[in-house]
Amino acid sequence: MDTERNFEKRFTESFAEIVENIIDLLNAKKYVAARDELLKNNEVDIAEILEEILEELGIEKTVIIFRTLPKDVSVEVFSYLPAEDQVALINVITDKEIKYIMDELDFDDMIDVLEELPANLVDKILEKTSKEERKLINTFLNYPDGSAGSLMTPYYISLNRDMTVEQALSYIKKEGMDSETIYTCYVKEKGRKLQGIISLRTLVISESDALIRDLMHEDFVSVNVHDDQEVVSDAFKRYGFLAIPVVDNEFRLVGIITVDDILDVIEEETTEDFERMAGVIDTGDAEYLDISVWKHVKNRLPWLFILMLSYVVTGGIIAGFEDVLSKVISLVAYMPMLMGTGGNSGSQSAVLVIRGMALGDVELRDAGKVLWKEIRVSLIIGLILSSLNFARIWWLDGQGPWVALVVCLSMLIIVMAAKSIGCLLPMAAKKFGIDPALMASPLIASLTDMVSVVTYFLMASLILGL
């Protein structure tokens, strides 16, 4: 059926059916038919189907079907499995099978697997590799998680500046199998210092006797092996590269990072930003359901606690105004609206400024322009919301014009203050090297809460003469 070639149809309509069908075949012990069904899918999808099979039928049945896959497919599928499923498989397959998988995996995928395995298993695997390979693996295992070094692979195509295009192409034909990518090739000096890069496209469309040194680009962009992965993903987003060279402090080429690995990094960084904006401590790449209850508590309690302290202050302010309140108790009913609208107004501005900075649209030196824009926007929004409320409070709630005036003047001031805080705080954070996302919704909302309460009760005291 042609529909299964289409990405959206496949994942909204037929994926569950595909899985169910294969599980039925396995239950009926029709292994060959199950394998044939499985092989109709892309390796990424096969990995996801195996995940489901593992969950439904357990590791024994999963190993059976895994072993029926052609060897090259099985290695690729293995690389797409979640870490805990990889460990589960490694624990039940033979040493020979483990060695085959480790030999055939792309280097960066192998490092990822080794990082997840228990130390004794890692030792067992490393025993079987050559001394040279073992040294390389150990170097890579030492790059901190989230650094450029932890993302790169040491297998790339290295050309000589004096090669002709023809020589280069036949070298690539020979060595291309083991390289992470052949679409970007690298030219190094004697001291391993990177001199230039050349794309396979250039090689393929150039005359066969042209020289690499005349064709290569020398104005390439590189990242440092210790750069954070966010720096790497920013470079990819900025330049649209397929691969980026990673160099050490002496500008020696130590590896390359390819764009497919960066798509995962971008997802991880986005998740981190979302979590920070909701006051959740980064969960890394662990899946929601796999995180234990205690870990969830540990990730969420700190911010809830810090924010609660700010409510203690807000509560203290309210307690200080108890006299005012007890005289006009109906003022309490408008508190949630004022505080809530303040918080929401502040979050809106914060998110727009945070994204603007992330995309490079808003720079720190634009602070004045941003504030001026927010003041005008908040004045208009404040006036509109106040007028609507004035009418409602006076007529519908029957509170009389003075209470309505207190609420509405407060509303105007609160919206303007909230939007100013919301736009300035993330910029201030960036100025001081703090992630602006940490300044988002919850923190701004609790700050504006204080402002709201003070404003409201001061207005009440002044206008109602309490």
Add this chain to the structure above:
Amino acid sequence: MDTERNFEKRFTESFAEIVENIIDLLNAKKYVAARDELLKNNEVDIAEILEEILEELGIEKTVIIFRTLPKDVSVEVFSYLPAEDQVALINVITDKEIKYIMDELDFDDMIDVLEELPANLVDKILEKTSKEERKLINTFLNYPDGSAGSLMTPYYISLNRDMTVEQALSYIKKEGMDSETIYTCYVKEKGRKLQGIISLRTLVISESDALIRDLMHEDFVSVNVHDDQEVVSDAFKRYGFLAIPVVDNEFRLVGIITVDDILDVIEEETTEDFERMAGVIDTGDAEYLDISVWKHVKNRLPWLFILMLSYVVTGGIIAGFEDVLSKVISLVAYMPMLMGTGGNSGSQSAVLVIRGMALGDVELRDAGKVLWKEIRVSLIIGLILSSLNFARIWWLDGQGPWVALVVCLSMLIIVMAAKSIGCLLPMAAKKFGIDPALMASPLIASLTDMVSVVTYFLMASLILGL
């Protein structure tokens, strides 16, 4: 200097200096020196430097330096300029220069430029193209913004299934110049139906007399020309492709989308999600500072207004409990804490579930598991926060044990309710085909506000016997 090759150093330390230096050279009318400085940079960076020059020195000086660039560089730089700067340039350069740029731009970039230009200018440009090209351009201009069709290019390498590798490579050498990418090549049937894909990598490492039909992959993944760009970016994230074929409803190949264009789409979609989560209507790809005050008001007022309505309900609930409140006015001081903590707890759960669904870690059928996890997490968090507060309210605030009990029991119930609402609402939204991001922070906070107020006053009435 070698440091300027490094991405991070360049953008944190030296970019402003580079720009300043070039502007100084331009002011001193040293155009050749300015051009040489400019050409030390990547085309993406040159575009950004030109943007700064345009802002500082105006369009006349910018055109002068733009014209000194080598022609191929100038076209690429042009493609990276923001839309309004492209229009500004087109308005001052000659018709001949416009024609040159339009001819040399990648097809998808040209469509983007045409979409931004005023209609009379578009007509003027289209007049100069061949009839066939004009028809193609018009078709592409008609794909709605944000669809796969609007992202694709019709220029790709089309191979014949009966070609040998050698024939294919020499065909690519001839046609590769005009193709968006040559790294993935496409094999079509007579009726333009896509049959298979083959990577340049496979071609380069295979024997020259091997046949395309034996090497090509037939289990490729495609997207439909009318699919939303989010579907396309999901496919890239899932499979790590360099390019994806775009087909029409009859599975005929109409174009391809390359990964570099998808990185921009991912940024756009992320921004949309962030904005939705803060109750801001999507700003598209317009920059914060370029959006007018009125447009900002229009993007933010609707959600503030809708949420305000929910506070009217909350206010109404409070008004109904005025008797209770007036008897123990000190209860008011704890309202912000209860409502705020409820809102924050709910947002935390919502964001985790929303991201979990976006990453495919959480499926709709996991709703039961998610709820069970949230109940346990919230029970623990609720108990911890309540105990801390109980001590504080009783001893520090001197409110006595009964008020402390009211606040703390309410806290526990509110945290548990908020986390349940926070995890279930985004899943319900997805079930009904609404973007889960719309269910995030502000909406959940205002819902939990209602729950908080009702819980709090019911507890007060019951325990304090009011």
